[in-house]
Amino acid sequence: MCAAMTVVTSVPEHAFPSPPEPRLTPAEIIARAEAIAPTLIGRQAETEQRTFYAQDTHEEFARAGFYRILVPRRYGGYEFGTDTFLRVAMALARGCPSTGWMYLFGAAHALAVATLFDERAQAELFSSGDFICPATVAPSGTAERTADGWVLNGVWSYASGSPYATHFIGHTFVPQADGEPPAPLLFIVPRDQWKRLDDWGQQLGLKGSGSHSVAIDNGRIPDHFTRGFHMSQVTVTEGTPGLALHGNPEYGGGPLSFMLLELGALAVGMARGALDAYEDLMLTRTTIYPPIVLRVEDPDFQLRYGEATGMISTAEAALLNGIQQWRDTCAAGPEAFTREQEWRLATISREVVRLCWRAVEGELFPTAGSSSVRHGDRIERVWRDMSMLHSHAGYAVVLKTMANRELTKARFNIG
Known part of the structure; x- marks a missing residue:
């Protein structure tokens, strides 16, 4: 540890x-x-x-x-x-x-x-102790003000974790004065105010990830269950309610960079699983051309296994260091969590995903053998699931494109 x-x-x-x-x-x-x-x-x-x-x-x-x-x-x-x-x-x-x-x-x-x-x-x-709260970042639905809160209506897709959830976090836009653009609204809704739709499982991968849509029909929440911003645009340099309340620096850190580091953690875990499956093949399967030996004794398989291991180990080391940098930035105080720092930490997660994918897609999957990548086999499943990770907006949109631009603009103070 x-x-x-x-x-x-x-x-x-x-x-x-x-x-x-x-x-x-x-x-x-x-x-x-x-x-x-x-x-x-x-x-x-x-x-x-x-x-x-x-x-x-x-x-x-x-x-x-x-x-x-x-x-x-x-x-x-x-x-x-x-x-x-x-x-x-x-x-x-x-x-x-x-x-x-x-x-x-x-x-x-x-x-x-x-x-x-x-x-x-x-x-x-947090009154129940256990807390399970999927969140989506794509604004959807509507929010109408009432005397003491809001009425919500709409459907929010890709709420991973919804089957056993206690709450749900979503985003919507609310109208402003004439001539002003609508403003983002972040809201959190208890479980009794929404239902989970049966609309997940037909995708290429991550079929068991519970990424169902959440539907809200006249859901009512108090005003203090909302915040007037989008989670990805939060600036914490002036401090946060959580830091003041708990005194724990990690409740004053940047939510955006932490959310994006999460993708790196999942990629490392998936790649480690693929490597485990490949090890089993190394010890139980033989080469197909003479000399017929166990794969673990074959120089080519030794090379591929070593190449993949190095990539995955490097990715894990980068991820763990990125997490430590996130925590160190928290400890340095809110002013240290600039947008430049947030986006720089995010790019570490992108490279972690890239390394893990190169190991699985480039070394393990193509050399496992066609009999070992049938539907439902472990390496085949990891390949599907990591392919699906690449379609996640946090990676495909934010980490691959937006992060580069936003990091550069923050570094050179470009509006």
């Missing part, structure tokens, strides 16, 4: 509800994820057919404390930090990419809520 991994306690232990296991450590919760991950491998087909991981898996995750890793201790969470959370997600994605994806995008947004919302909202939103 990383020596820098720490337990961050923002409030006195006795002042607020204790989590279910007060003595649980980050190392122990990561070890739980690593022990659970191998059990997910044999259930990948059923997870894809169901379109989300099983109820008993969800219950196991809850018992393990996975849904409280980023929840503040003030509300009965563990507040273990972003490094612990992403290591858990990496481990789960190594066992089953769909499960890792669904878990990460359901549990990750506890950080955003603890950062961006005020004390009144957080006390209500």
